[in-house]
Amino acid sequence: MxxxxxxxxxxxxxxxxxPKHLRLMAQFxxxxxxxxxxxxxLRWDQVDLERGFAWIHPDQSKSGKAINVPLNNDALSVLQEVQGDDVHYCFVYQGKPIERTxxxxxxxxxxxxGIExxxxxxxxxxxxxWHVQRGTSLQELQELGGWSSYEMVLRYAHLASHHLKRVAGNVDGTTGTNLVQSQKKKSPAISSEALSIMVPEAESIRSNNLLFYSG
Structure with missing residues (x-):
């Protein structure tokens, strides 16, 4: 992959x-x-344009299970474009299903x-x-894609990591970070006037101590 x-x-x-016949298949x-x-x-008897669904029979799916396929607007537009091209199959070229792509x-x-x-x-x-990058969950993706196991969609998990940013802040304030911030707020600020008094006094004490030790 x-x-x-x-x-x-x-x-x-x-x-x-x-070319048109491949473009429509690729779009779909x-x-x-x-x-x-x-x-x-895909046959027309597997499509319900009115309800916006298609379905893949169990014997047609890799998992051996039926797949319900919700058709979004892009998919419906493609099917509407090819409607009438053939009585039985949705995608044909020269009257036959497009077997080779x-x-x-x-x-x-x-x-x-320019794609390699x-x-x-x-x-x-x-x-x-694209689905995962736009917020579709892996569980939803599994159903949409007809994968037989959850492990099959885990290959896309790394693409979903940035969506976790939305919920990362749910635990803000539950650790010591908040305690440190609150302690900082409780510590009284020292005014510039107090500093002007304290600094000369500290210098005086320091000088006396030096004289004491030198004697």
């Missing part, structure tokens, strides 16, 4: 360089996080977009990374 994923601007550059993948095979063979056109688009070492499956990782 890549350590760094394209920003939204970089992803948009890639989409702009892709970035919007839903679905694996390539699930997008390639890592084609010459894909690699040429990556090169023109990026596979089609990294669209799913990018989707997951």
């Amino acid at each position: 890549r350590n760094l994923f394209p920003t939204a601007n970089e992803a948009q550059r890639l989409l702009n360089e892709l 993948s970035l919007a839903t996080g679905l694996r390539q095979s699930n997008v390639s063979y 890592s084609t010459k056109a894909w690699h040429a688009a990556l090169k023109r977009a 070492n990026f596979r089609w499956h990294d669209l799913r990782h990018t989707w997951a990374s």
Whole structure:
């Protein structure tokens, strides 16, 4: 898995360089996080545009469990654009499901977009990374992505650390820091007038002590 994923601007550059049939599939993948095979063979009878949901049957998912896919606005826009292209499948090219995505056109688009070492499956990782960076919890991500175990989404945990800043202050004031601050507030301040009296007296005592010890 890549350590760094394209920003939204970089992803948009890639989409702009892709031929239409791959661009629409890539857009849908970035919007839903679905694996390539699930997008390639997504049928219209698996989509409810009115309710904004799609579903992946157990025999189509890697985990062997059904996946309910909530469709956000970006995903719905893509499906509306391809609606009518084919009776059975959502994404087709020359009348057939788009089975191969890592084609010459894909690699040429990556090169023109200035993105290196990026596979089609990294669209799913990018989707997951963007979600976590925008505050989606790992538990929610697991459900959205259809991962079979929580351990599978822990790879994205480091991307969520900055969100903990929001709650880091919940324990402010429960340690000795507050005690030190309160003690400082209780200590009376010494005025400049008192200092003007104390300093000469201290010097006088110091001088007398020196004379005493020298004698």
